[in-house]
Amino acid sequence: MTMSSDSDPPKVPQFVPQSRVSDLQSALLSRRPAASAPEATSDEPNSEEAKGGEAAPSPAEEASGVESSSADVAQDASETKPVLLVTCADGINSAGLEFLVTALVSTGQYDISVCAPESGKFGLGDSITVGETVVATSTEVSGAKAFQVSGTPVDCVSLALSAALFSWSKPAVVISGINKGSSCGNESFHSGAVAGAKEALMCGIPAIAISLKWKKNESLDTDFKDAVNVCMPLIQAAIKDAKNGQFPKSCFLNIGIPASPSANKGVKITKQSEWRPMLSWQATSAKKLPSVAPQFMSMHQSLGFQLAQLGRDASAAGAARRASAQKQNVEVESVAAAGKPETKEVVKKQFRLELVEKQQDEGLDGDLDYVALENGFISVTPLDVQLRMPPEIQVSASDWLASILKGE
Helix, strand or coil, rough: CCCCCCCCCCCCCCCCCCCCCCCCHHHHHHCCCCCCCCCCCCCCCCHHCCCCCCCCCHHHHHHHHHHHHHHHHHHHHCCCCCCEEECCCCCCCCCCHHHHHHHHHHHHCEEEEEEEECCCCCCCCCCCCCCCCEEEEEEEECCEEEEEECCHHHHHHHHCCCCCCCCCCCCCCCEEEEEECCCCCCHHHHCCCHHHHHHHHHHCCEEEEEEEECCCCCCCCCCCHHHHHHHHHHHHHHHHHCCCCCCCCCEEEEEEEECCHCCCCCCEECCCCCCCCEEEEEEEEECCCCCCCCCCCCCCHHHHHHHHHHHHHHHHHHHHHHHHHHHHEECCCCCCCCCCCCCEECCCEEEEEEECCCCCCCCCCEEEHHHHHHCCEEEEEEECCCCCCHHHHHHHHHHHHHHHCCCC
């Protein structure tokens, strides 16, 4: 990741469109710590003595005061740590979540809370659980207080922000990720990572969604560690600016990490594309019925016991076949001329959805999120929660509706 030095302000690479830099420029600023105040030297006179006031305190009193002051500073520092809420649609035990939380905890700068699904919730998008019980179980992720939730990614963010799980009232930033697989283009509508960040934005909380482009049979879980390293400067800048009120308003950031994070070509501010993977539905065979009873028999069992056991197995298997046949064929009453019942076949098929990467079209705008990610850049796309239409499409739809209502 291209970073600026501590002494010079960051330079925006030429590949970043100038028109889109202004609201995100702060995310790339250097984060130099504030210089500490110079300590008084022993040669300087005591201010009270110079004024003819009371004498300086004794060494014992001074030591006691230093200890008390240090304790107060430590307490104040603990109380002023920014609160971060971290979630991940891949689940509480996902590698992306663990590496991210570990890195954030190791800084010692943040108060981190985690709320994530108990298992991977892929492609659920903005779905929520209504009318059913959602269970939140306390746990721990890399030393951070956490809850694993039986609901969706949006359930996790909404529940955490409801003040029902954690003692804080509002986090400084919500981080959703790091998820396995791209969330570019129209795939963002299905993405649990994007949905989590979007829910935070709707609740008025600055948010970031982070996804790692995943290549089947090539990518490894350890790639998440590299992904954390390259996007940590952006995360820390976002946290700092969110605390100071300088984070971009009315949007969240959708960050895409290329498949080889450590070999990235830099950060690129991008636009949302219309890309989506090809949906491939694969037919699968029906599952075989499980064995009803163990088939292991002792050498010492009598012949009668063996026959009885075989009989029970045969009866159970027969019952299972009959139940299956009844599901496949349902008799319904018919009013046919012959007056005989007809047999209606019920067909049950099983499929599995696979997402297949499509080849990138030539000549596409290099500032599109998917194109930038394919070319090895870290894409940063500002998104909002609205599905806005261009004015010309709005007018066209209005004209069509007006003609329908007039009966033309």
